[in-house]
């Protein structure tokens with residue numbers, strides 16, 4: 001196939017391949033290892049993805065595979081116990097056995113929910129991810145984290161379950177709204193900040209092309225992001241060490257998402273743009289990095305017209321509430337908040353906050 005990129009995620013017996021290309025969903029069986037062995041195939045999608053890609057479901061997939069289909073509501077609210085139970089019930093009703101395969105065709109919400117279901121049903125059935133948002137293509141479909149939210153915080157209930165393959169077809173992004181697309185750029189920018197200064201320089205030059213879906217630039221940014229993430233996951237699948245750097249901006253970001261109730265007001269990636277901005281500012285506050293880093297970050301996003309602070313989104317949060325929600329995030333150990341901060345672009349640092357007062361003072365200044 002022309003211009004098809006394969007990247008192996010090395011995890012011993014759990015290794016799998018990420019396939020990246022344009023218009024590749026027409027040959028979906030060729031990307032699924034031992035495709036013939038599956039007794040039943042169930043495609044899980046959400047109402048938006050289904051409506052906006054009718055041809056894919058009623059023609060392209062049908063031509064290649066025989067499948068059952070489950071369509072769920074869209075949005076972060078679907079990552080809940082209610083929909084986990086509903087999805088599992090719908091799958092069990094289809095009388096599945098352990099040789100059943102789930103194919104998730106959707107964004108990060110559906111990917112996390114489907115992956116969690118696949119790790120629970122019959123103590124584990126296979127899953128293939130077909131991510132349909134930029135965010136899920138560069139981040140959530142790779143690495144095996146599954147999850148749903150709790151009223152106590154984001155992603156607090158979940159498991160690790162690696163997919164059998166990840167199939168990324170960039171043409172599916174054309175039906176995605178601009179806001180969703182830009183939201184995915186947050187994780188791409190995060191990879192450059194935690195691991196690769198040269199990639200950041202590339203983004204400064206080519207970021208506009210990525211968010212305008214220029215095919216080559218988009219594929220390059222997705223490939224680069226998947227490579228950075230999968231190398232980290234290969235070293236530390238269960239997040240006992242280096243994988244934590246992927247949480248840069250996320251402790252602040254998850255607090256914002258929890259406070260705003262995972263509503264439409266703020267998307268995951270938007271919360272991460274703000275989260276990274278606050279993480280850089282807090283790094284400066286703790287004298288870990290120079291103000292130049294903030295300048296590079298903000299001017300890049302300003303050039304792209306991407307908002308990155310709370311006022312831009314009309315969100316007001318008190319320092320006390322912010323801190324309370326940061327404590328609820330799972331990145332808290334022995335009562336100390338764990339944060340990924342930054343010394344330089346490409347040089348993250350993990351800190352355990354000995355004195356919460358510093359964070360509280362910072363938030364008081366920042367959220368005035």
Ligand SMILES: NC(=O)c1ccc[n+]([C@@H]2O[C@H](COP(=O)([O-])OP(=O)(O)OC[C@H]3O[C@@H](n4cnc5c(N)ncnc54)[C@H](O)[C@@H]3O)[C@@H](O)[C@H]2O)c1
Nearest residue numbers: 048074107108109132133135136139140145172175176268
């Ligand atoms: N598991 C992980 O490692 C990991 C990593 C990062 C983020 N996440 C999770 O991912 C979630 C966010 O994912 P997301 O940004 O993809 O959101 P999402 O799944 O909610 O998708 C965003 C919206 O776009 C719609 N949509 C999806 N694909 C479309 C398409 N091709 N055309 C038209 N509409 C489409 C969806 O219906 C939804 O309304 C969060 O819950 C976050 O916690 C998980």
